[in-house]
Amino acid sequence: MTEIIGSVINLDLMARYGPRFLDGVVVTLQLVAISFLLGGLLAVPVALARLSKSGVLRALAYGYVYFFRGTPLLAQVFLVYYGAGQLRGAFEAVGLWTFFRDAWFCALLTFTLNTAAYQAEIFRGGIQAVPRGQSEAAFALGLPRWVAYVKVVFPQALVTALRPLGNELILMIKASAIVSLITIYDVMGVTRLAFSRSFDFQVYLWAAALYLILVEAVRRLWAAAERRLTRHLKPV
């Protein structure tokens, strides 16, 4: 059995880089999870600004979303990471250089801003999908606008947004491979390191398998969460 596995998988290579790959998985998950959550928090005000009656707010939010959805994530990562180096003096003056000199924080910031733009559009769609009668019913019950939105509109908007948010999370897991280009040892960073030392193409297959496992795990967890959160909508 070991011989069969050994003929398919380079066990020495696995022994040498296996722990590094697991570290890479942790880095990938941390990057994606933190940026996804922070992006979600930023997305709500951006979505509300996109729906605002104020032309200025709408224009600012639209510009932000337009830029981050309209340019490649790779370009955004390079812009922040290499651009920060160009502005070192300015960042040192305001005490932000310790943040921007670290590739991890640059990646986290870029991913947060990028996913916030996508999530803002998802939330905007979710909010617009809630029938107008729902907020009006809340107003007619004597609720202030913010209560109506927090207690009535947002919970329903979130249900509509669940599936596209799941897609966005999966896209982020796959897109996270980009950070390997700025010296971060995520799954792809470790893969590139292993390949540069072993020249064994097998490590890329391991990376593909790991991404598939991660995506499938997230997909299943998300589907379970979605089932639970939409129980009240299922016909009896």
Place this chain on the structure above:
Amino acid sequence: MSFLKLEKIVKRFGDATVIDNVDIDAERGEFVVFVGPSGCGKSTLLRMVAGLEEVTAGDIYLDGVNVTYTEPADRQVSMVFQSYALFPHMSVRDNISFGLRMAKTPREEIDRRVAEAARILQIENLLERKPRQLSGGQRQRVAIGRAIVRNPKLFLFDEPLSNLDAELRSQMRVEIARLHRNLGVTMVYVTHDQVEAMTLADRIVVLRAGKVEQIGSPADLYERPDNMFVAGFIGSPKMNFLKASVAAVNGGTVTVRHPALDADLTLPTRHEPAVKPGDEVVLGLRPEHLAVGDGGAARLTLRGEFAESLGATSQLYAQTGSGETMILQVPGRRSLAAGEEIRAGFDPAHAYLFDSTGRAI
């Protein structure tokens, strides 16, 4: 002063005027129904009373207070929507108590009010269910319950029965009437169904194209319509209209002529008649006031088309010689052969007369 007063209300969407200088009063405890065809502005008017739609011009007074620019939350008004607008993520109990909970009402008070509303509406056994588990009629009751518990000064209903089937609609109509009797609260109700309007209202406001055509009790509107639109809108089947000509005007009477009439018909007028011999007028006859045969002081000769049997009554469709369609509503089952000549008698006291602009004479 009236409990609810709408004063010179105007609503424009861009260049389109959807409510045009409307004045309406409602007394405390009155059941007022806004009725009219689709797009006449009745729902927009109701939404302005609720504060969900901005008023372009004019004022709204509630219990003597100008609420034109008051937030919906501060108007002490409850609204029941056509779509029910129940919150799908909350149970029936939470839906009903939601407004009270957000207003920080004491727990015992909330429980008491919810229990009372559930008892009145017979939904005690539904309190733990979610809206998806309810039928249309049950959802409607929950929506009404949610409005009741706030003890509002004014109830607004926006076509609340239009999504229900015929049987449930008539059942809920009775329940809403009973609710009004028990609560004694002022209610404003929007519908395009004149049967609902006639059965529920103390007073009906008939709207067309953003203007008030007539305000009055159901009996007033049925017996003394101000114009052809109201005459045709109130009553089912709708009033028959025949183009006639004035033969003579004599003080308080007008004599009209029509080829289908056996003889000239002299009718009393409601107003000083602004017509003269030779003018074109419209004669209005309700289907239920026409009887087959030679009974009645006035008679028409018609050519039969077909009959619809409705069980207790039949509707006969016939034409005058000049091709005007007439409907007769007669008791029992009655067949009618195409082309069959029929005589229709009526009492001139039940005939209506309108001038060429459609105003009642």
